[in-house]
Amino acid sequence: MPRFAANLSMMYNEHxxxxxxxxxxxxGFRAxxxxxxxxxPAGELKSRLDANGLQQALFNAPPGDWAAGERGIASLPGREDEFRRSIDTALDYARVLGNDKLHVMAGLAAPGVPRExxxxxxxxxxxxxxxxxQGDGITVLIEPINTxxxxxxxxxxxxxxxxxxREIGASNLKVQFDCYHCQIVEGDVATKLRRDMAGIGHIQIAGVPExxxxxxxxLNYPYxxxxxxxxxxxGWIGCEYRPRAGTTHGLGWLRAWLQR
Structure with missing residues (x-):
């Protein structure tokens, strides 16, 4: 049965x-x-995980200047040193928090830079x-995101x-498959899950289109x-959605699934 992780950036914003x-x-979440x-501090987050019997499933590497609109720096020319430092920082946190998945955001298309x-x-x-x-047993994830x-x-x-x-060929590099983004960009979600499952390291869900x-x-999520x-x-399935009202009130879908 699928195991679900609450995304605390989007859920429980009433706290x-x-x-x-x-x-x-x-x-009832366990991750x-x-x-x-x-x-x-990583230690403070770890104490919250331990006190509540939770596992850390995933977080993102530093994305650059988020407040200024940056959405990752992995593909940005001239930011390579900053990128390496960001990975060092993320791995320091992961060693404390215990997650074995790290999402690295690609960033925006750079103006005036050829795509290749x-x-x-x-x-x-x-x-x-x-x-x-690799040495910490952590899988790096990349995620296609809709525009x-x-x-x-x-x-x-x-x-x-x-x-x-495939081109890089690292055993610990996989795709973060977000059903929401896939449906908006491409559709045919179930077929793509079947086609790509061997290369998928993490799955996320949300209703489409809101x-x-x-x-x-x-999307027919029970299917x-x-x-x-x-x-x-x-792996865990991350619930990366914005509740319509209170988070707990909106968890009927989860309770129904867990009772099956």
Missing amino acids: AFLDRFAAAAND VEYLFPYDF QQRAVYLRNLEYAARAA RDIPGFFLNRQDDAQAIC RHEPDIGE LFETIDALGYQ
Whole structure:
């Protein structure tokens, strides 16, 4: 049966961030993920995980200047030294928090830079990240993201992401498959899960098109959960959605699934 992780960046926003761990545990989650841990000491976050019997499933490497609109630096020419430092920082946190998955955001298309040049930078940086993470048993993830949510994002398609992973050839470099992004960009979600499961390291869900609970919209999530189960996926499924109202109130979809 699929195992679900609460995304604390989007869920439980009715609580202060550090209080979201307890709220998620009280609702039955056994793992959490979020965008970035860097506003808090790693030890403080670890204490929240331990106090609530939670596992850390995933977080993102530093993305550059998020407040200024940057959405990752892995593909940006001239930022290679900063990228390497960001991976060092992320791995320091992962060693404390215990997660074995790290998402590295590609960033936006660089104005005036040919796509192939930017792609070459991206591949070199991902090679470095995978090599640096190997010794800690951490899998580096890349995620295709739709350009409605993040206009200009460099990586958008599942086949492109899978091709990059194959080209690099690192066993600990995989794709983060977000059903929400895939449906918006490409559709045919179940077929792509079947096609790519060997190269998928993490799965995320949300309703389409509004990114609310996975119980409304274009995607039949009970069918997708059964498909994911049949394909033998053993990882966490991250609930990266914005609740329509209170988070706990909107978890009927989860309670119904767990009672099956």
